[in-house]
Amino acid sequence: GAVVSQHPSRVICKSGTSVKIECRSLDFQATTMFWYRQFPKQSLMLMATSNEGSKATYEQGVEKDKFLINHASLTLSTLTVTSAHPEDSSFYICSARVTRRTERMEGYTFGSGTRLTVV
Amino acid sequence: GNSVTQMEGPVTLSEEAFLTINCTYTATGYPSLFWYVQYPGEGLQLLLKATKADDKGSNKGFEATYRKETTSFHLEKGSVQVSDSAVYFCALSDRNNAGNMLTFGGGTRLMVKP
Numbered sequence: 001g002a003v004v005s006q007h008p009s010r011v012i013c014k015s016g017t018s019v020k021i022e023c024r025s026l027d028f029q030a031t032t033m034f035w036y037r038q039f040p041k042q043s044l045m046l047m048a049t050s051n052e053g054s055k056a057t058y059e060q061g062v063e064k065d066k067f068l069i070n071h072a073s074l075t076l077s078t079l080t081v082t083s084a085h086p087e088d089s090s091f092y093i094c095s096a097r098v099t100r101r102t103e104r105m106e107g108y109t110f111g112s113g114t115r116l117t118v119v
Numbered sequence: 120g121n122s123v124t125q126m127e128g129p130v131t132l133s134e135e136a137f138l139t140i141n142c143t144y145t146a147t148g149y150p151s152l153f154w155y156v157q158y159p160g161e162g163l164q165l166l167l168k169a170t171k172a173d174d175k176g177s178n179k180g181f182e183a184t185y186r187k188e189t190t191s192f193h194l195e196k197g198s199v200q201v202s203d204s205a206v207y208f209c210a211l212s213d214r215n216n217a218g219n220m221l222t223f224g225g226g227t228r229l230m231v232k233p
Contacts, residue, residue, distance in 0.1 A: 043225040093162050113162035
């Protein structure tokens with residue numbers, strides 16, 4: 001259980017266009033979704049935290065107008081890279097926090113990632 | 120603030136060698152600790168976790184023990200395989216952090232040669 005489906009897995013777009021990345025929780029309600037970015041051979045960097053029905057909280061240095069996050073429902077969060085440029089090429093991964101109170105478990109499940117290449 | 124420090128890679132081992140990847144952390148509260156693995160071209164997968172001091176997480180032959188006294192969570196495996204070649208990330212989640220997001224270490228690339 002606790003699967004997050006992320007699409008697309010790979011996308012190549014032209015500079016100046018926008019790209020939307022979707023993350024869907026398939027068998028649980030994701031009230032909070034985290035969006036990470038991973039540069040080649042580097043660690044994950046948290047970009048923003050999105051909560052269902054409210055505005056996302058962005059980390060310092062992340063442009064809100066460039067990386068639009070929408071979390072309109074408990075099962076869907078989207079990241080839109082607007083007016084993409086080659087420097088936006090990266091691996092983007094979403095993550096949802098999973099809490100199962102009956103088992104006192106806490107964990108995070110990740111999407112499979114989206115490799116964005118802007119040409 | 121919270122931070123996670125991992126040994127830098129790449130770590131190159133021969134098949135069946137013993138593996139240790141060091142991880143130490145700094146946290147303001149009582150964190151849960153995780154190891155994630157990222158195989159080439161794929162997203163992250165949870166490898167194991169521990170939620171309190173002295174807990175041992177284990178999976179697929181990998182183990183890590185939550186050591187509060189040394190603030191460490193070193194990853195070990197007795198005999199690595201070529202299929203273990205991947206990048207390993209140590210991470211923590213601080214329960215006292217309202218956001219409960221993960222803080223990651225820098226990742227350690229493991230290369231296992233036949």
